[in-house]
Amino acid sequence: MIRIIVKQFVKPDLIDRYIEIMKEMVAKTRELDEGCIEYGLFQDSKDPQIITLIEGWESQHALDKHMDSTHFKEIIPPLSTFFEKPEEVNIYRPVGEKRK
Amino acid sequence: MIRIIVKQFVKPDLIDRYIEIMKEMVAKTRELDEGCIEYGLFQDSKDPQIITLIEGWESQHALDKHMDSTHFKEIIPPLSTFFEKPEEVNIYRPVGEKRK
Numbered sequence: 001m002i003r004i005i006v007k008q009f010v011k012p013d014l015i016d017r018y019i020e021i022m023k024e025m026v027a028k029t030r031e032l033d034e035g036c037i038e039y040g041l042f043q044d045s046k047d048p049q050i051i052t053l054i055e056g057w058e059s060q061h062a063l064d065k066h067m068d069s070t071h072f073k074e075i076i077p078p079l080s081t082f083f084e085k086p087e088e089v090n091i092y093r094p095v096g097e098k099r100k
Numbered sequence: 101m102i103r104i105i106v107k108q109f110v111k112p113d114l115i116d117r118y119i120e121i122m123k124e125m126v127a128k129t130r131e132l133d134e135g136c137i138e139y140g141l142f143q144d145s146k147d148p149q150i151i152t153l154i155e156g157w158e159s160q161h162a163l164d165k166h167m168d169s170t171h172f173k174e175i176i177p178p179l180s181t182f183f184e185k186p187e188e189v190n191i192y193r194p195v196g197e198k199r200k
Contacts, residue, residue, distance in 0.1 A: 003142050003154060005105055007190070019195050042103050042192035052192060054103060054154065090107070092142035092152060095119050 001037065002063055004055040007088040012049060014082045019051070021075060028071040035062025049084065101137065102163055104155040107188040112149060114182045119143075119151070121175060128171040135162025149184065 010018045022041050029039045037056030044050035057063040066072060110118045122141050129139045137156030144150035157163040166172060 002145075003140075005107075005152065005154070007105075023195075040103075041195045043195050045102075045191045045193055050190065051195065052105065052190065054105070054192075090150065090152065091145045092154075093145055095123075095141045095143050095151065 001094055002055075002057040002060065003038075003092040003094075004053070004057070004063075005088075005090045005092070006053040006055070008051050008053075008082075009084045009087070010049050010051050010082050011084050015048060015051070018079065018082045021079065022051075022053075025071060025075045028075075029066065029069075032071065033062070033066045033069060035059055036066065101194055102155075102157040102160065103138075103192040103194075104153070104157070104163075105188075105190045105192070106153040106155070108151050108153070108182075109184045109187070110149050110151050110182050111184050115148060115151070118179065118182045121179065122151075122153075125171060125175045128175075129166065129169075132171065133162070133166045133169060135159060136166065 019041070026039055026041055029036055033039075035058035037058060038054060039056075040054050042052050042054060044052070057066070119141070126139055126141055129136055133139075135158035137158060138154060139156075140154050142152050142154060144152070157166070
């Protein structure tokens, strides 16, 4: 299993638009991408500019296919202009699990 | 629902000991704490010093009870000496969900 935490810092005036776009991305990912354990959008309870994707994938193969999907390639790249500073991406493995 | 991401930066020589201690914390939390949706320990695939707790709680009440538990009070506070720099804690709500 792979978990990914994508912590994004969205410009204040673009938060609503960003959420609107990402709701479509979440829906398509959950519907179309095999091996997707979790793909959810969460907003920090103190700082609404911090919006984080919590992802879970069964394998590297499932993640690679997601990142090669049409919805990923169409929706994600343009979003970088929405961010106040670069996103923080951490790719995790359960403690003690070997790579699969 | 509440999601919490606790990103910790563990001193290199204490990683194994830290993981050993936290495995007990994870087991007790999953077993004893009602309303626990997820409580898992994950290690960054590039930087083994970054070890992150991904948590999910049904409500603020469930989270409060967890932080008031014996295992939390006994295990968590001493761990701060294991860290190279302060942990990053983000408390999240699903986008669009009102507080419960």
